[in-house]
Amino acid sequence: MTVVHHDYEKGLNLYSFFKTHDRALSNDLVQDTFLKTWSYLVKGGKIDVMKAFLYHILNNLIVDEYRKHKPISLDVLIEKGYEPSAGHPGRIFDILDGKAALLLIQRLPETYQKVMCMKYVQNLSLKEMSLITGQSKNAIAVQAYRGIEKLKLLYITPLISVV
Numbered sequence: 001m002t003v004v005h006h007d008y009e010k011g012l013n014l015y016s017f018f019k020t021h022d023r024a025l026s027n028d029l030v031q032d033t034f035l036k037t038w039s040y041l042v043k044g045g046k047i048d049v050m051k052a053f054l055y056h057i058l059n060n061l062i063v064d065e066y067r068k069h070k071p072i073s074l075d076v077l078i079e080k081g082y083e084p085s086a087g088h089p090g091r092i093f094d095i096l097d098g099k100a101a102l103l104l105i106q107r108l109p110e111t112y113q114k115v116m117c118m119k120y121v122q123n124l125s126l127k128e129m130s131l132i133t134g135q136s137k138n139a140i141a142v143q144a145y146r147g148i149e150k151l152k153l154l155y156i157t158p159l160i161s162v163v
Contacts, residue, residue: 005034008054015055019062029065033058104154105147112147119144 012033016026036057040047047053105116118124118132126137126144133140 004037004050004054008051009034012054012058016058016062020065025065029058029061032061036061101151101155104151107154108147108150111143112150115140115143116147116151 009030012030013026016029017023020026020029033054037047037054102121105113105120108116114133115129118129124132126140129135129140130137135143
């Protein structure tokens with residue numbers, strides 16, 4: 001088992017740190033991986049490919065760690081640079097503009113409506129939209145561009161008429 005530890009510890013630590021972003025936690029998870037592997041072997045378990053088995057165990061431990069609901073203290077957050085604030089006054093305007101844009105999308109022609117909703121409401125990529133609609137990515141990109149141009153006109157037109 002010491003040969004296995006020597007051969008795979010570095011790679012497992014790198015993988016674990018990449019997933020958790022916490023050096024101490026990643027080291028603990030790798031050690032738990034070796035302990036679980038050792039106990040499995042002691043119980044008479046058979047391992048065909050050691051590297052795959054170790055990464056499988058480690059991945060399960062990382063998933064278990066993600067699933068734990070850990071309360072984080074405000075002091076820890078402040079130490080890491082988080083600054084609590086009363087609110088974001090500019091954010092309300094972004095929300096209102098977003099709602100206005102959604103209302104304006106409904107005034108677009110139907111082909112542009114579909115593409116704009118898929119792109120900006122559902123956050124789909126061009127490839128995903130292409131698969132859904134059966135059109136090429138280029139056709140979807142053109143429709144998105146034209147939809148944005150029409151949306152800009154609709155957005156500016158009410159402002160000009162009010163002034």
